[in-house]
Amino acid sequence: MEKVGILIEFKDDKIKKTNYGVITLARQQGCELYALVLNGNAAACKEQLQQYGIKKIIDIASKEGPLQWHPVKWARAVVAAMDHFGINTLCGLTSAQGKELLPRIAADLDAPLVMDCTDVVLNERAAKKSQFSGKTVATIKVNGNHFIFGIRPNAIEKQPDPCEAEVIPFQTTVDKEALVVKEIKLQTHTGIDLTEADIIISGGRGMQKPENFAILFECAQVIGAAVGASRAAVDAGWAPHSMQVGQTGATVSPKVYIACGISGSVQHFAGMKTAGLIVAVNTDPEANITKNCDYYIVADLFEIVPILSRQLKLVVGENQLT
Amino acid sequence: MRIYVCVKHVPDSAATITIRGNNQIDESVTFLLNPYDEHAVEEGVRLKAQIGASEVVAVTLGKEAAINTLQSVLAMGADRGILIKTNDRPDSIFTARALKAAIEQDGKPDIIFTGKESIDSEGMQTMFRLAAALDMPVATNVVAFSIDREHAFVECEMEAGVRQLLEMPLPCVIGTGKGLNKPKYPTFIDIRKAKQKEIKQIVLASLKIEKPAASMEISELKLAVEQRQPKELKGQPQEIVKELIQVLRDEAKVL
Ligand SMILES: Cc1cc2nc3c(=O)[nH]c(=O)nc-3n(C[C@H](O)[C@H](O)[C@H](O)COP(=O)(O)OP(=O)(O)OC[C@H]3O[C@@H](n4cnc5c(N)ncnc54)[C@H](O)[C@@H]3O)c2cc1C
Numbered sequence: 057m058e059k060v061g062i063l064i065e066f067k068d069d070k071i072k073k074t075n076y077g078v079i080t081l082a083r084q085q086g087c088e089l090y091a092l093v094l095n096g097n098a099a100a101c102k103e104q105l106q107q108y109g110i111k112k113i114i115d116i117a118s119k120e121g122p123l124q125w126h127p128v129k130w131a132r133a134v135v136a137a138m139d140h141f142g143i144n145t146l147c148g149l150t151s152a153q154g155k156e157l158l159p160r161i162a163a164d165l166d167a168p169l170v171m172d173c174t175d176v177v178l179n180e181r182a183a184k185k186s187q188f189s190g191k192t193v194a195t196i197k198v199n200g201n202h203f204i205f206g207i208r209p210n211a212i213e214k215q216p217d218p219c220e221a222e223v224i225p226f227q228t229t230v231d232k233e234a235l236v237v238k239e240i241k242l243q244t245h246t247g248i249d250l251t252e253a254d255i256i257i258s259g260g261r262g263m264q265k266p267e268n269f270a271i272l273f274e275c276a277q278v279i280g281a282a283v284g285a286s287r288a289a290v291d292a293g294w295a296p297h298s299m300q301v302g303q304t305g306a307t308v309s310p311k312v313y314i315a316c317g318i319s320g321s322v323q324h325f326a327g328m329k330t331a332g333l334i335v336a337v338n339t340d341p342e343a344n345i346t347k348n349c350d351y352y353i354v355a356d357l358f359e360i361v362p363i364l365s366r367q368l369k370l371v372v373g374e375n376q377l378t
Numbered sequence: 379m380r381i382y383v384c385v386k387h388v389p390d391s392a393a394t395i396t397i398r399g400n401n402q403i404d405e406s407v408t409f410l411l412n413p414y415d416e417h418a419v420e421e422g423v424r425l426k427a428q429i430g431a432s433e434v435v436a437v438t439l440g441k442e443a444a445i446n447t448l449q450s451v452l453a454m455g456a457d458r459g460i461l462i463k464t465n466d467r468p469d470s471i472f473t474a475r476a477l478k479a480a481i482e483q484d485g486k487p488d489i490i491f492t493g494k495e496s497i498d499s500e501g502m503q504t505m506f507r508l509a510a511a512l513d514m515p516v517a518t519n520v521v522a523f524s525i526d527r528e529h530a531f532v533e534c535e536m537e538a539g540v541r542q543l544l545e546m547p548l549p550c551v552i553g554t555g556k557g558l559n560k561p562k563y564p565t566f567i568d569i570r571k572a573k574q575k576e577i578k579q580i581v582l583a584s585l586k587i588e589k590p591a592a593s594m595e596i597s598e599l600k601l602a603v604e605q606r607q608p609k610e611l612k613g614q615p616q617e618i619v620k621e622l623i624q625v626l627r628d629e630a631k632v633l
Contacts, residue, residue, distance in 0.1 A: 067537075125542075128515070150502075152536040155518065159503040163510035168471065168594045171502045186602060187499055188403065191395040194499075194599050200592030206502075235515040239543040241533070249537050255632050279633065297557050298538035303391055303497060304413060304556050312630045323391050333630045334606065335622065341610075348604055351625060353611050353618050363619045371623055371633060 058178060060087040061138055062110070063148035063157065064101065067249065071101045074252055076108050076214035078147050078207045083109045083217060085178045090114055090143055091221075094130055096122025098223050109217035114141065118230045125240065128233045131160035136228040138165075138202070145178060150206035150307075151251055158206045168198035171206040172307060174330060178203075189303050189326035209251040210309040211330060250301065253282035255312045256328075258301055259294075260286035262317015262338070262357055266294040271358070272316065275365040278372055284308070284328075286318045302327035316357040320345025337361070379432040380485050383422045384477055384492035384508070385415040385451055387444035391497055401596045402467075411447045414493025416454070416561040417554040421523060422491045423455035424559065429525075433457050435484060439476050441465055445577060452572035453564035459575070460484060464582035469594040470499075472587065474507030479585040484578075487512075487549050489530065494519045494553040505553045515546040518553030 060082045065072045082089055091098075091105050091113045098115030105113055116133050117123060123133060134157065138146060146161065148154045150172040162169035170176075170183040174193075177183075183205055187194045250256060257272050263285075272283045285295035287302055301308055303323040313331035318324060320336065320343060328334070334349040337357045346352040353360055389395065393407035411419070419436065426432040436451040438444050439462040448459035462480050481487055490512075495502045509516030521541070522533035530550050533541045535557065564572070611618045611625075627633040 127542075152519075152540075155502055156534075156536070159506035159518075160516075162503060163506040166471070166507075166510075166590065166592055168469075168592050169501075169503050170594065172500060182597065185500070187599070188389060188395050189391045189497060191602055192397070192403070192599050193602050194401075194596050196594055197597045198592070198594050202592075233515075234547050235517070236545045237542060238531075238545050241541040241543060243539045243541065251537070255626075296538075298535065311632050312626060326391070329602070333625070335625075346608055346610075348606055349608050350606050351609055351611055351622065353622070355615060355618065359615050360619060363615055364622065367616075367619050367623055368633075371627070375633065 057086060057088045058145060059090060059141065059143045060178065061090045061092050061134070061143040061146040063134065063146060063154070064091050064093050064105070065149055065151060065153055066095055066097060067252070069095070069097060071097070071104050072149070072252055073214070074149055074151070074209040077210060077212035078149060079108045079110060080215045081176060081207060081212045082147055082178065087178060090141055092116060092134055092137055094123050094133060102221050102223055106221035107216050107218050108214065109219050110221050111219055113221050113223045115223050115225045116228060117225065118228060123230065126233065126237050127156045127160060128235050129230050131157050131164060133228045133230070134161050135164050137226050140226060144201065145203045147176070147205045147207060149209050151209055154206045158204055162204045165202045167202035167204055168200050169204040169206070170196050170198065172208050173205050174208050174211045176205050176207070186330070189322055190329045191322070208307065208309055208330070248280065248282040250282045250284055250299070250306045250308050253310050255279055255281035255314070256284045256301070256308055256310045257281050257314045257316065258284035258286065258318060259289055259316050260318030261288040261292070263289055263294060269295060271361045271365070275361055275368065278365055278368045286324050315345055315349070316361060318345060319343045320348060379429055379488045381422045381425055381432055381434045382481055382487045382490045383415070383418050383434060383436045383451065383456060384490060385419065385436055385438050385447060386412040386496045386498070387438060387440045387447035388412045388496055388498040395601070397599055397601060401599045403599065409443060409446065411450050412493050412496045414495060414497070414554060414556065417556065417558045418491035418493050419451050419454045419456060420559045420561040421552070421554055425489070425525070435460060437477060437480055438462070439464065439468070439473055439582070448577050449572055450564070452575045453569045454561065455568070457575065459577040461577060461579045462582050462585070463579050466582070470501050470504040470507055471590045471592055471594065474504055474511050475587050475590065476582060476585055477508050478511040479587060480580055483585070489525070489549055490551045491554055492551070494555050505551050509551040512551070514550050516551040516553065517544050517546060519555040520552050521555045521557035523552065523558060
């Protein structure tokens with residue numbers, strides 16, 4: 057049975073649920089899974105990981121204890137753990153952290169790496185990913201001694217498979233690195249991470265001004281959705297770049313993507329075309345997005361979104377009662 | 379100071395892509411400078427303006443046609459260009475080795491800029507491999523940058539609302555993100571002046587790069603299928619929204 061390491065990611069010390077899709081992918085291919093945890097939370101996430109069929113959790117630490125975030129030290133620690141446990145295949149998320157760590161690990165090992173995979177057949181060493189702004193799907197075959205895959209968050213549906221996990225401590229040595237992490241700067245940010253969200257409500261040029269994004273945030277809050285934006289809205293200064301979806305923004309794969317006042321350019325689609333369900337609210341029945349979505353509403357978003365918020369509040373309220 | 383900028387010649391993101399054979403695209407579409415690399419060029423040119431006595435050298439690997447992209451980079455203010463010429467499409471493991479060889483053959487880099495990813499293959503890794511080959515530190519998705527004599531100070535955008543501030547000794551590799559700067563578009567005069575600038579062509583094979591043990595290859599390339607069948611939700615706004623909520627609950631199962 058092939059040993060596969062799964063690089064587990066956290067957000068504010070809580071395990072990200074997008075990890076479960078990655079675990080499901082490797083588990084369903086009959087691999088022996090090793091969850092790799094670097095931030096000292098191995099024991100704390102045991103309950104959740106064993107729900108998804110993880111039997112071994114490697115608690116990676118240094119002599120001094122859990123590893124402080126440091127992209128180079130973390131990458132080296134993962135390489136050390138892979139080496140120690142004889143793990144040749146590593147899967148992680150194509151998240152901000154994955155984009156930092158997986159290429160460093162691949163470069164360290166001089167190993168092939170496919171990022172943003174929407175599917176991987178591990179024993180064939182083949183991954184599928186989109187290329188050319190999502191206009192094509194490439195199958196990439198990799199050769200080497202190690203194989204690294206970054207999976208697009210939410211691309212693989214998670215499926216539980218409960219078992220009992222053990223936590224295995226692994227102590228690694230940490231060298232001094234030329235690169236120094238001076239500070240982690242938190243900026244004010246409202247709401248949920250785009251790549252983690254099940255539902256995203258996005259606004260485009262049709263939002264008209266920055267204040268109007270408030271109606272999207274209000275609606276999003278009711279159902280725990282994240283708020284995104286098109287580049288037109290970001291370039292106009294109505295939303296920060298961290299909210300941009302598309303070719304030069306985030307690539308997202310939520311279950312539902314609601315595009316409000318977005319025309320559906322190729323570059324926007326590049327970032328959201330793998331969403332489960334795409335809903336468009338647009339005054340223009342001829343807008344490109346109406347030709348490539350699941351449901352569209354030809355109407356003024358300023359009319360529809362507030363009604364949606366109101367009705368969702370009622371529905372969510374009912375759900376909580378029952 | 380020697381500033382290198384690694385750039386890529388990629389199909390315009392607005393181009394209609396068609397497939398040739400099993401694993402290639404029809405390259406008769408418009409190609410241009412990879413958008414993220416624009417920020418790399420701009421930052422290199424700004425750095426030169428700031429510290430003076432520097433040279434900005436743009437390096438690319440590609441077919442002869444990639445000269446057009448080098449020309450646009452020269453119009454943006456780079457001083458010279460180097461084309462590593464090949465008709466093959468080497469993977470990033472090989473490309474990083476080729477870039478290293480070409481840069482080292484040309485001079486000693488103090489800093490290397492490159493876009494955080496290319497919009498064609500979307501590999502997100504070449505700068506890390508280049509840095510590893512050159513034994514330099516590397517940062518990616520850099521949205522703020524400054525240097526002193528010996529160090530680079532960068533801010534990298536992580537997930538929404540989180541930035542890491544890193545310090546690295548020079549020489550180092552910088553993967554530029556979108557928020558770093560606003561590239562200036564060249565004037566007609568810039569474009570004309572660029573025609574006088576030197577572009578050195580190196581044949582990839584002449585770099586005598588040993589075949590790496592590991593490799594990645596595109597075994598198949600297909601057009602993404604657009605399977606969606608759009609349905610319009612019609613009626614009074616209240617009813618439309620009711621229908622939408624039904625879809626969210628029963629079809630998408632997110633409520
Ligand atoms: C290299 C490159 C990279 C790019 N990267 C990205 C990217 O990452 N993300 C991205 O989004 N774009 C990107 N773009 C830009 C892209 O080409 C489009 O310009 C952009 O997506 C348009 O944004 P939009 O749909 O919000 O605006 P528009 O195209 O102007 O569309 C606005 C829409 O809103 C509708 N509307 C207006 N008022 C209302 C109302 N009251 N109610 C309902 N609907 C209304 C209009 O009918 C229209 O369809 C990129 C472009 C290039 C060249």
